[in-house]
Amino acid sequence: MELTINVDETTRNGSLLFKAARTNDTGAMKKLLESSDVDPFIRGNLEETILHTALLNDNKDVMEVIVEMVPSLINEPMTSEMYKGETPLHIAILKQDINMVHYLLQHGADPIHARAIGSCFIPGPYGQCYYGEYVLSFAACLENEEIVTLLLKHGAPLQAQDSLGNTVLHVLVLQPDKEMACFMYDIVTSFVTNKQKHKVQSIENSNGYTPLKLAAAEGDTQMFNYLVQKQKRTYWTMGTISYCVYDLTHIDTWGDHKSVLDIITSSKKMQVRKLVDIRPVKELLHHKWKTFGLKYFMLWMISYIAYTSIFTAVCLYRPLKRMPDNQTDNFTVMIQKTLAESYRTKGDYIRLSGELFTIVGAVVILASEVPYLARIGPRNFFGNASIGGPFPLLMVAFSFSIFIAVIFRLLGMEQESIPLSVALIIGWCNTIYFARGFRMLGQFSIMIQKIIFGDLLQWCCLLFISIIAFSSALYILFQTLDLTNYPYFRDFQMTLYTAVELMMGLIDFPIPYNNVTPSFIYIVYVLYMIFAYLLMLNLLIAMMDDTYWRVAQEREELWKVQIAATILLLEKRIPKFLRHRSGVPGITLGFNDDDKWYFGVEEIIPEEKGKIQAGGIHMAKSVGWEVIRSNLARIANMKEYTESTPF
Structure with a gap:
């Protein structure tokens, strides 16, 4: 109480x-x-x-x-x-x-x-x-x-x-x-x-972003441009022309594995891609592409096509021999040679050199692609067209197919043609990746990826359900009939294949019309053709058409991001002694107060009367006109300051 x-x-x-x-x-x-x-x-x-x-x-x-x-x-x-x-x-x-x-x-x-x-x-x-x-x-x-x-x-x-x-x-x-x-x-x-x-x-x-990187990750062009302009220094001004140097800290990839350029190329946000047209990102990417990106990209493309051609040649001339008459099955006339029989003549050893070259190339591809796939993460294997989408993963599959073919060759297994054919398909289809290096072809590479991993995958999931349903129904209806008269429906696997052919309009309904066939089979067939052929196929066409026009609206922007992603990929994969740092060190420009690197951009400013201003407020006391004049030509093209040091 x-x-x-x-x-x-x-x-x-x-x-x-x-x-x-x-x-x-x-x-x-x-x-x-x-x-x-x-x-x-x-x-x-x-x-x-x-x-x-x-x-x-x-x-x-x-x-x-x-x-x-x-x-x-x-x-x-x-x-x-x-x-x-x-x-x-x-x-x-x-x-x-x-x-x-x-x-x-x-x-x-x-x-x-x-x-x-x-x-x-x-x-x-x-x-x-x-x-x-x-x-x-x-x-x-x-x-x-x-x-x-x-x-x-x-x-x-x-x-x-x-x-x-x-x-x-x-x-x-x-x-x-x-x-x-x-x-x-x-x-x-x-x-x-x-x-x-x-x-x-x-x-x-917590995400590893500085304020500048956060603005880039959010696709905030206004804030990003503001932060970049805050770090800009005016090197000299002459009439309406001003030469400005931009701080590359957090923007360039040199010594920074999560730079603004990395964020732009790895992001799936549409607004982030717009940063490729903002100064100095636009000028920096252009400089990188012209100075080393295009050169190494063309070398990479030519090397890959040559490698794939050699692999194709050794596949076309793989060791085969005629099947003995007492072992023929009336279908197969050639079989795989044994390992001892495969390397006897001069031509065999020429082929062997090509095969060894192919195996070494597969090892190199695997050693370069697996760490890259581990770094970008599984979410980007298919979804991000900028960094290559499925191509790195396909390259790994290509290498594994070659290794499997080698094992089959060593064991004398006749199924060697299966991994070789898979590797040939993947190898040549991967050449589409190099379309990104060309303005005219790059957009088609993007569209193919968008359609396959967007529209086509969704459509195939729906189509698979309908094909399974109607194939099962047709097979059940034909089970009670004399299947010798209906060879296209003799088992479920053949019925499934027939349903796919019917859906694509490749064949007519494969039944003998002089035989009596239950009427309900025709009803199921008509329903299937209406649903799978008319509805589903036209739905896919409409989806692809929509994707085409959507990508077409931003193809230029997407192509620029692909070029940026290619530049960063080349920077990380070329040997250390060939890597070059873009820009010039601040100490060379007279900025003795820091160890940053800068990138020069020529800008047009509103017309002002007056004399030439050298160095701006940051350099008026520390650098004289002689220093400016001696460095002017150098910073204008940025070619003499491509320092070769590791990342």
């Missing part, structure tokens, strides 16, 4: 506390907090404290009373699942009340460690807003310059990472209001030195 009275009294006093906080009743709040029967740390329905309630209701007077009488509440977070971690400082920032924020900071509010990690503040279907958990991120996302400045002056860290590894700069990149995000990005980074700024901008989140 006594316990019940105390609980009721505590509950009543708690209600009075929250009522005073909501109504801004400072007198009642003081009396309640002075009472020994009141627990100032009592929680509400959402696990909020009375200080949270006062701030949520914009009651500054009662808030000051609570802070003065119970100062430890100032950093108490909510503990409910939805609002877990939200402190009074978070609420004051969300209210955008600069006076409340200033007051809380003066009285010990923590701007460094306070984190709102409730489900309300995380990205996803259940989150209502994602502001990065920390108070600085909250203020930046709400575009309150005064509060951001105040928090930074009180030590709020730019490098603090939330549960997703995102800093305030990452969070700004993700904001939908790009104009606001760019403005606040400038404000936040203006409080640190250039060296610290570079360090903060190089922090990677």
